Amino acid sequence: MGCTCDEERDHAAVEFCRDVEKEVVSGITLNIIMWPIISALFCYVAYTLNTTGLPYVFIDEKFHVDQTLRYLRGEWSSWNGKITTPPGLYLLGWLQYHATRFVSNWSTLSVLRLTNLVGGLIVWPWVVLRPMYLFHALGFWPVTLMCFPLMVSYYFLYYTDVWSVIFIIESLNLALVLPFGETCSIWLSALCGLISCFFRQTNIVWNVFIMILVVERRAMIQKNFNNLSFNNYLKLFLHSLENFHSLVLPYFINFALFLIFLVYNRSITLGDKGNHVAGLHIVQFFYCLMFIAFFSLPVWFSKQVTLSYMIRFVMNPVKYILELFGIMLIIRFFSVVHPFLLADNRHITFYLFKRLIGRGQLVKYWVMAPIYHFSTYIYLEVMRPSTMIFHPILPIEVKDPIDLPFQLSNISWTALILCTFMTVVPSPLFEPRYYILPFIFWRIFVTMPPEPFWGNAEGTVTATKRHLSEFAWFMLINVMLYIIFKRVDIKWETETTLQHIIW
Known part of the structure; x- marks a missing residue:
């Protein structure tokens, strides 16, 4: 039945058999069944929003739509000074408008919003995620990531985020799956990485991560990575020099072009530079890990993870207290409260900050610091079993990068962080x-770990319940946010239409 035997993590080393074949077949079947249902639901939501719920530009849409309309009028040299991102979305919107302008009863806003809906429901799960899923079926479900709450909200609006994600993750997909052969796929990966920067400038950082993966997955085979981390870094560096033209150059061109952009623009931000000045907002990293821990609850929640965290505290309370103290110092000296955060009550973060994160010294330090600590632990601990472990002497048996598992080494794991x-x-x-x-x-x-949410794994197990729980968790969050969006009306003196709450 295609079983593999694993050991439970940490303190409960009980062997169990994982029914891989059953898990993969059930995953593919459920994905095929759920995709049209969820797509139809999202299309219905898009229809209601564009006809009665939100038939007018919303928050930053007024800037994005305005710039696209300028392009549609042929004003290619005109630029809205409030826009901070490059024109990738507006060029895509221009193409979308001309491709669907024959639908005469649709408003221009609806046509432009369709750009993200098509990307989120078709391109994202089928073109980007599906190839990686076929190589990593035990990891994630495409239909689940299609429902990721932070992305879903923007399927129905005209924002840059959906296609920014599509292009940079497609760059990752091409680099790992190599669908067009090694050379062509790597160059196409770099091209997609470059295009993604036209939607969000910070994607240049993820170009670095993908380049490291490309070099690493070949170096670990040809240079025989071992369990000595420092040696692996040296081998990676040497391999990148020896194969600069084939592995590094495609991405290096992106870095050179980005450097030219920085010199020319004198900032990473376009347009409204005054309100988007880069700084050292280290607490933002803890915000990010807190959100990751929250959304990944069905992935990590188990007796083993809970006990391991508690044991870590009991075994070394001094270390735990020092770590909390360090987090408190970061909160004290590296927190930034942007004026937009306190002024805009149309975002969840306004209420999250006002009622939790920034609510008095007691909550700010003595409640949030342990939450940040636990979130950091989850972020690291969940990835730990999925990282590659090398033999101290013997070489890797795999001889082709495409046959390597979808796992990170100590190098790429550090690069991701x-x-x-x-x-x-x-x-x-x-x-x-x-x-x-x-x-x-x-x-x-x-x-995805196969152990039950509470209890010890025994006999034959699968992670299908966890995958289903992750999907249900995302959809529950989506439904709750949609209810808040529909039921909470906010009146702004500067806006003629009702405002609503989104992420």
């Missing part, structure tokens, strides 16, 4: 949209 840090910490604004890519990159490389 650093890239997450680099993309969120410079931003002064507490904005959940910035956590989409850190979560997606992390989640793709996590293998």
Whole structure:
């Protein structure tokens, strides 16, 4: 039946048999069944929003729509000074409008919003996620990541986030799956990585991560990685020099072009530079890990994880207290409260900060610091069993990078943490949209554990229940946010239409 035997993590080393064949077949079947149902539901939500619920531009849409309309009028040199991102979305919107302008009864806003709906419901699960899923069926379900709450909200709006994610994760997909052969796939991966930067500049950091993966997956085979981390770093560096033209150059071109952009623009931000000044907002990293721990609850929740965290505290309370003290110091000296956060009550973060994170010294330090500590532990602990372990002497048996599992080594795992840090910490604004890519990159490389939510795994087990729970968890969050969006009306003196709450 295709069983593999594993050991439960840490303190409960009980062998069990994982029915891989059953798990893969049931996963594929459920994905095929659920995709049209969820797509139809999202299409209905999009229809209601565009006809009665939200038939007008909402929050930042007014800037994005305005710029696209300028392009549609042929004003290619005109630029809205309030926009901070490059024109990738507006060029895509221009193409979308001309492709669907024959539908005469649709408003321009509806046509432009359709850009993200098509991307989220078709391109994202089928073009980007499906190839990786076929190589990593024990890790994630495409239909589940299609329902990731931080992305779903923007399927119905005209924002940059959906296609930013699509292009940079497609770059990852091409680099790992190599559908067009090694050379062509790597160059196409770099091209998709470059295009993604036209939707969000910080994607250049994720280009670095993907390049490291490309080099690493070949170096670990040809240079025989072992369990000595420092040696592996040296081997990676040497391999990158020896294969610069084939592995590094495609991404290096992106870095060179980005450097030219920085010199020319004198900032990473376009347009409204005054309200988007990069800084050292280290607490933002803890915000990100807190969101990742929250959304990944069905992935990590188990007796083993809970006990291991408690045992860690009991065995070394001094270390735990010192770590909490360090987090408190970061909260004290590296917290940034952006004026937009306190002024805009149309975002969940406004209420989260006002009623929890920033509510008095007691909550700010003595409640949030342990939450940040636990979230950091979850972020690291969940990935730990999914990282590669090398033999101290024997070489890797795999001889082709495409045959390597979807796992990170000590190098790429460190790179993922650093890239997450680099993309969120410079931003002064507490904005959940910035956590989409850190979560997606992390989640793709996590293998769903097969153990039950509470109790010991015995006999034959699968992770199907956890996958279903993750899907249900995402949909529950989506439904709750949609109810809040529909039922809570906010009146702004500066806006002629009713405002609502989104992420």
